[in-house]
Amino acid sequence: MKQKLIFLFILALLFSSLALPPSQAQDGQPSGQQNLKDKLTGIIVNPGGVQRLGTADFLLGLGANASDVATFNEVILNDLKFAGVIDIVGKSLYPKKGLATPTEFKPEEWAADPVKLDYLAFGRLVEGQVEAYLYDVKTKDSLISKTYRIDSIRKVAHQFADDILKKLFNIDGIANSKIAFTDGKNISIMDYDGFGQRALVRDGSYAILPSLSPDGSRVAYISYKTGRPTIEVHSTSDGLPIGFASFPRGTTSSPQYSPDGRIAFSSSKDSDAMEIYVANADGNRARRLTNNNGTIDTSPRWNPKTGKQLAFISDRTGAPQVYIMDDDGTNVQRVLNEGGQADSPAWSPDGQFIAYTWRPSGAGSSDVYIMDIATRQILQLTRGNGSNEAPAWAPDSRHIAFQSNRTGRWEIWIMNIDGSSEIQVSKGGGRSPSWSR
Numbered sequence: 215m216k217q218k219l220i221f222l223f224i225l226a227l228l229f230s231s232l233a234l235p236p237s238q239a240q241d242g243q244p245s246g247q248q249n250l251k252d253k254l255t256g257i258i259v260n261p262g263g264v265q266r267l268g269t270a271d272f273l274l275g276l277g278a279n280a281s282d283v284a285t286f287n288e289v290i291l292n293d294l295k296f297a298g299v300i301d302i303v304g305k306s307l308y309p310k311k312g313l314a315t316p317t318e319f320k321p322e323e324w325a326a327d328p329v330k331l332d333y334l335a336f337g338r339l340v341e342g343q344v345e346a347y348l349y350d351v352k353t354k355d356s357l358i359s360k361t362y363r364i365d366s367i368r369k370v371a372h373q374f375a376d377d378i379l380k381k382l383f384n385i386d387g388i389a390n391s392k393i394a395f396t397d398g399k400n401i402s403i404m405d406y407d408g409f410g411q412r413a414l415v416r417d418g419s420y421a422i423l424p425s426l427s428p429d430g431s432r433v434a435y436i437s438y439k440t441g442r443p444t445i446e447v448h449s450t451s452d453g454l455p456i457g458f459a460s461f462p463r464g465t466t467s468s469p470q471y472s473p474d475g476r477i478a479f480s481s482s483k484d485s486d487a488m489e490i491y492v493a494n495a496d497g498n499r500a501r502r503l504t505n506n507n508g509t510i511d512t513s514p515r516w517n518p519k520t521g522k523q524l525a526f527i528s529d530r531t532g533a534p535q536v537y538i539m540d541d542d543g544t545n546v547q548r549v550l551n552e553g554g555q556a557d558s559p560a561w562s563p564d565g566q567f568i569a570y571t572w573r574p575s576g577a578g579s580s581d582v583y584i585m586d587i588a589t590r591q592i593l594q595l596t597r598g599n600g601s602n603e604a605p606a607w608a609p610d611s612r613h614i615a616f617q618s619n620r621t622g623r624w625e626i627w628i629m630n631i632d633g634s635s636e637i638q639v640s641k642g643g644g645r646s647p648s649w650s651r
Contacts, residue, residue, distance in 0.1 A: 254593065258298045267300045268305075277342070289367075290375050297379055303331060314336065331351045335358075346362060347359050360377070388610050388649075390651070392649075392651075395645060401415040401435050411640065414453050417439060423468055425471055425648050465482045466482075466483065468512050472541075477497065479491055480511060490503040492514075504543060509528060523539065523540055525568050536570055552574075555580075564611040579600060582596045596629075601619050602616055602618045615647035617644065626645075
């Protein structure tokens with residue numbers, strides 16, 4: 215009977231029903247939101263000060279494909295706009311004549327009104343390659359002069375966008391990162407902007423809660439094909455299974471990779487309660503971190519910055535709340551004291567923040583919140599529009615993916631860490647995102 219209750223509890227966390235937006239009740243609403251919002255917006259918007267970038271349309275060279283040129287121009291512009299770190303100047307203000315090579319670059323034309331650029335990206339596509347340039351308009355210095363071989367035109371555009379962010383702001387971009395997710399039966403993967411979506415694992419049963427390894431080479435998830443939830447691991451390059459230890463009894467849930475490749479998960483394999491474990495990458499040498507018979511500890515999530523701490527969900531004080539502990543099970547702290555029900559904690563890669571799902575007492579749906587670990591200040595990132603759940607951090611600590619049923623079915627969305635610029639990226643259904651390089 216106890217095992218059945220645990221199983222039903224896990225299902226309730228994983229398969230919450232379509233719900234109406236919560237009312238604007240003040241009871242239990244987190245405080246300190248404005249200070250944290252200003253801090254988060256400062257991380258996203260112009261961290262290096264207001265600067266203006268132009269992205270002149272790349273031109274069609276000998277042997278290039280016109281559709282590739284159009285795709286490249288669209289992708290590079292969208293990537294840089296979504297990054298949000300620099301003011302992208304509209305192309306209607308550009309000089310009439312395009313440019314493809316540095317010999318055609320006349321800084322005075324791009325420094326004068328109305329464009330008044332600080333930097334300009336330009337180039338051309340020729341047979342099998344992209345010639346790309348980034349110039350400082352004021353100093354006339356060449357910042358990037360690079361030839362990219364074309365294996366995928368979208369991948370090349372993503373790479374040039376990431377190279378621009380690295381050169382100007384020393385930011386590791388996410389344009390070439392991937393998001394894994396589930397439709398309930400298959401584990402799929404896609405580019406960060408939703409393109410290239412494909413089924414990675416066709417499990418043949420319920421397949422939920424994917425977790426990408428830090429290097430993106432593996433995905434762990436929960437499969438029901440044995441009749442009870444167990445951990446499966448597959449290669450992301452070919453989708454083939456990789457061995458993982460099986461446990462003879464109990465319910466297993468919520469796998470997540472550590473920075474060094476270990477896996478944390480929750481399981482009732484040794485007791486009648488869900489507890490947190492850490493194991494090797496193959497599931498062997500599983501070590502139990504919590505020991506609270508009669509309560510449920512689940513959803514362990516590593517601090518990627520240190521690899522020495524875990525956030526998790528526990529109902530040991532009543533309703534499920536967010537706790538943190540060291541990776542040996544010591545120094546347990548409750549970090550959320552707002553009441554209601556919390557789920558799906560996710561630690562930012564830089565270790566500063568924990569995003570989580572929270573449903574206030576009496577509310578009909580959930581939203582995504584973020585906590586500053588140092589100050590314990592909390593900010594609500596999503597509001598209204600159905601339920602918004604299961605936050606997952608981008609590798610740059612500046613964006614978050616989440617699942618939302620605001621359109622009438624669950625899909626994957628992405629947003630800035632201050633809750634701005636929400637974009638739906640999955641098509642055809644999606645839940646439980648995991649984001650990795």
